Amino acid sequence: MAEITLKGLAHSYLPDPKGPEDYAIREMDHVWHQGGAYALLGPSGCGKSTLLNIISGLLEPSGGEVLFDGERVNSLPPEARNIAQVFQFPVVYDTMTVFDNLAFPLRNIGTPPARIKERVLEVADVLELTPQLRRKAKNLTADEKQKVSMGRGLVRDDVSAILFDEPLTVIDPQLKWKLRRKLKEIHRRFNITMVYVTHDQLEASTFADRIAVMYEGQVVQFGTPRELFEAPNHTFVGYFIGSPGMNFLPVALDGDRVMCGETPLEVGEAFVRSLSGRHSTNLKLGIRPEFVAVHAEEVPDAMLAEVLDIQDLGTYAILSLRLGEQRLKARVEEDEPLPHKKAWLRFPSDRLGLYVDEYRVEVSP
Numbered sequence: 588m589a590e591i592t593l594k595g596l597a598h599s600y601l602p603d604p605k606g607p608e609d610y611a612i613r614e615m616d617h618v619w620h621q622g623g624a625y626a627l628l629g630p631s632g633c634g635k636s637t638l639l640n641i642i643s644g645l646l647e648p649s650g651g652e653v654l655f656d657g658e659r660v661n662s663l664p665p666e667a668r669n670i671a672q673v674f675q676f677p678v679v680y681d682t683m684t685v686f687d688n689l690a691f692p693l694r695n696i697g698t699p700p701a702r703i704k705e706r707v708l709e710v711a712d713v714l715e716l717t718p719q720l721r722r723k724a725k726n727l728t729a730d731e732k733q734k735v736s737m738g739r740g741l742v743r744d745d746v747s748a749i750l751f752d753e754p755l756t757v758i759d760p761q762l763k764w765k766l767r768r769k770l771k772e773i774h775r776r777f778n779i780t781m782v783y784v785t786h787d788q789l790e791a792s793t794f795a796d797r798i799a800v801m802y803e804g805q806v807v808q809f810g811t812p813r814e815l816f817e818a819p820n821h822t823f824v825g826y827f828i829g830s831p832g833m834n835f836l837p838v839a840l841d842g843d844r845v846m847c848g849e850t851p852l853e854v855g856e857a858f859v860r861s862l863s864g865r866h867s868t869n870l871k872l873g874i875r876p877e878f879v880a881v882h883a884e885e886v887p888d889a890m891l892a893e894v895l896d897i898q899d900l901g902t903y904a905i906l907s908l909r910l911g912e913q914r915l916k917a918r919v920e921e922d923e924p925l926p927h928k929k930a931w932l933r934f935p936s937d938r939l940g941l942y943v944d945e946y947r948v949e950v951s952p
């Protein structure tokens with residue numbers, strides 16, 4: 588068991604990297620605490636697998652340090668790090684039985700046979716592989732093979748951490764849901780640090796207590812699913828988490844009015860104060876579709892918007908709106924009146940975020 592610390596970590600696959608764009612991992616500091624259930628979430632190419640391979644020891648970082656319980660492990664191979672890794676595609680020995688596949692990592696470290704049997708049966712039970720234990724792995728379905736692969740990662744209870752690299756990609760959607768819950772159950776039962784890589788926000792939030800969102804080789808936010816939803820730290824997190832993603836409106840201050848293009852916004856004094864004195868020209872207001880207050884009739888301090896489209900999703904509707912030149916989305920619950928053609932919008936201050944150069948800044952009331 589270990590606390591894993593990444594200190595000034597960076598990695599480039601190029602021999603002579605120049606700018607930040609040459610780095611798969613841009614300099615980062617991060618701590619995975621002992622016993623946590625974490626997800627590493629981000630789009631394809633953001634550096635998730637690179638980071639995982641650096642932690643497991645498959646890849647040596649070109650800069651910075653990886654520390655396990657404070658000890659530098661940068662050049663230790665995976666075996667010496669005591670890390671289990673489960674990959675996207677099954678890694679099983681076809682000619683061995685399921686039992687022997689699961690027993691393999693334990694036999695490798697000289698575990699007594701009685702303990703091997705106990706542990707294999709326990710893991711097979713959790714993963715519902717008991718009926719297959721005597722079968723040769725080559726006769727299994729793709730789902731079953733991946734379960735064996737996961738079992739091999741879970742069977743040792745002395746590992747520092749288990750890293751999962753999109754382990755459910757080949758799994759049938761219904762079983763996926765079940766396995767995610769199993770993994771959570773296993774985490775609770777065995778109390779091992781688990782880092783689960785995925786590009787799927789649902790997968791990340793059902794598995795993890797805390798999610799690290801990666802974007803362009805950096806962790807741009809590390810928080811609970813709720814924190815990522817309610818207060819995205821970076822515009823990318825706002826776009827990436829939630830469906831539809833967060834609305835971002837480019838703004839500028841004109842005297843004491845907050846303007847989105849030619850359209851004045853009703854956003855309250857705190858935002859005017861926070862915007863004044865900003866030197867950047869990259870200023871945005873962010874609000875989730877769920878938090879835009881939509882009125883079918885005119886109300887005081889509301890902004891008039893045009894309704895472009897209404898997508899009825901049963902218990903709620905998603906409205907596509909135009910406010911001045913800006914497009915945005917809003918969610919309206921089924922028990923609220925749906926506007927036609929025109930809608931009056933308000934942005935509740937406590938739900939509105941201010942983003943300077945793509946990062947959220949504090950707005951004091």
Ligand SMILES: Nc1ncnc2c1ncn2[C@@H]1O[C@H](COP(=O)(O)OP(=O)(O)OP(=O)(O)O)[C@@H](O)[C@H]1O
Pocket residue numbers: 600611629630631632633634635636637638786
């Ligand atoms: N072996 C390699 N040699 C050179 N560049 C690489 C190598 N592996 C990854 N990269 C590059 O590093 C960046 C990060 O890739 P990485 O595979 O870590 O991302 P990812 O988030 O895991 O993506 P995916 O979800 O598609 O696997 C990408 O630009 C990728 O092209």
